[in-house]
Amino acid sequence: MIAAHDHVVIGAGVIGAATARALAARGERVLLVEQFGRGHDRGSSHGASRIFRMGYADAEYVALCQQAFDAWRDLEAASGRTLLDLTGAVDHGRPEQIDAIAAALTAADIDHERLSTEQAAARWPGLAFEGSVLTHPSAGRIRSADTIEALLDLAATGGAELRFHTRVTGVEDHGDTVTLTLDGPDGSTSVTATSVVAAVGSWAPAVVGDLFAGRGSGLPALRVTQEQPAHFPSQLPDGAWPSFVHWQLDGPDVYGLLTPGEGVKVGFHGTGPVVDPDHRDLAPVPDQVRRLQEYVVRFVPGVDASAPDLISCLYDNSPTEDFVLDRRGPVTVATGSSGHGFKFAPLLGEMLADLATGGVPHPRFAIPV
Template sequence: MTRHEVDVVVVGGGGMGSAAAWRLAGRGVDVALLERFEAGHVRGASHGASRIFRVSYIEPAYIRLAQEAEGLWRELEAASGASLLTRTGGVDHGRTADLGLLAEAVEAEGTPGEWLAPEEAAERWPGLRYDGRVLFHPAGGRLHADDAVSALQAQAARLGAVVRHETPVTSITVRGDDAVEVVAGEDVYRAKRVVVAAGAWAEKLLGGLVALPPLRITQEQPAHFAPLRDDVAWPSFVHHLDEESLKATGYLSGVYGLGTPGEGVKAGFHGTGPVVDPDDRDFQPEPAQLRILREYVRAWLPGVDADALTPISCTYTTTPTSDFVLDRVGPVVVAAGFSGHGFKFVPAVGRILADLALTGERPDARFALNRPPVAN
């Protein structure tokens, strides 16, 4: 066994863990980031060329977190020289009451959206059909997930972090209030804190150590669809569908999407994939769900070819409320349950995890392990 002494071990080199290592190293902390798979792997939830960035949430805590994240994405871009966040504008449309609540919430936080008539929206973005009211928010955009993770890890390393890939952690043992032992193969790390941001593997690593909420691991299956024209702009978009519409159409949920340069227009249902073991996935689309997604695309995305598609496979780790878990128990900092909407917040979550590790400062109560009831 080779023994290492560090201040903090971060377990999990996806977006959240990499951002935590970046923020910790930037504060002069001796940190080791351990990732079980090779760099650029596709087994988790932080890969690919596109993730939606938006501030349009009903809950003020998420709006403020997205506002913070936008500034930190720009900071990372300046430090790394990489282009990571592209503003395209974002569109929410549908006939549900939450559209009005979205508009009220973003305006209350000083970042108002703009109501558009469907006809005006169709002139701006003819690749989409619009259902009922249309709320446009100029801050919406696209994040390049692969490049973001690479930039975070490179900057963490530049600031002194040790970044190790293909280093699966097999055990975490608490030795005291300021002592934890992390075993990875023949290496044993002794640290004051451990930050566990292991995505779909959180329960496997923490199940006997921390009382996590139920975590539902699903294999999600959006797809890239070929655009019919290359000169059409695409915003990020969310189509809100009520229960009556879902029953009438057979759609599985509301639909999100955005353009992905060089790959097509990404579209998918949210959190509807089959439950899986992250260590035993087939990465294949479920035929019935793919058929329904193509039916949706044929009806609502006239700017793409519904028959020319490339399926995508990723995981969601979803809590019962779809709220994240960002908390600390003794020397163990937990980052889990990002529920398919976490990537936009990555650098802000990294800051929260660094705070939890170094000072114990906790974020909004909705992110607590033993969170009280929070009105949505």
């Protein structure tokens, strides 16, 4: 046991912040270290909005969404902030996918409605639809930047120490403990801990990949991509926009939602180039911009497709698009958010806190032995 801290959490994106908050709320002594600044834009958590939706075809994820919904409401109560706006969500496109989502929602007794494309267009004139259409009201928009601030504030209030601009440059596995070398504003220091939570997303292979491999169960192959959604201006009222997912009949899957004050965010799911998270130029890919604008002209007529405000973010994709949440010895890892993890953040923070304090991993998210 180290003198000052029971746990070191690496990474102050939404998952790391949620974990630090969950541990601090349990009375654990927590040090949270982040290589960049507070609320930085170098990873996967930045920006003002994310989708919350229960529209999965997988019953296990639907159940997790229901648990996450309760966790969001608990987080709002604890922080005194509104973080989840229920605008509703609409899925459309491939009939087999919409049928599977409808079946999963029905099995979970979640209210939803099937619509024709004409009915959907009349209800949401800013969108055009194809294939089958489904909507459910227990969905909407997460105030993502506010969420990270709320989690960090609660962690600090609970006694966690937060250090920004502090990079982990060395990890030494001693069996029951790990020594981290930290490079921060005041130089290099080391911390030895009996519990480290590496909530580092795209950086997981670099930070703890060797440690996990040395313990006989390396991390799943992670594919890190630079995604390029964009905000598009709209003259329609904010209430005209649900969150939406388009399972295209011919093309990549697409997601979108309104970010109040910034426009309607639209992006392709997981189509960006593979990158090294430490060596990104953040430069727009012209062909991707063109394809996104062509899509918006056809399927999002309620925005100005000629004026995209481009965004650059990272996806850390696991081979199955399931999360990776597991522990080996003193180290717990969180990676593989695969573009859909933010909606689960308060719940995942509790799950990681469970792991860090001796719990067992969720079978679906465990690393194969």
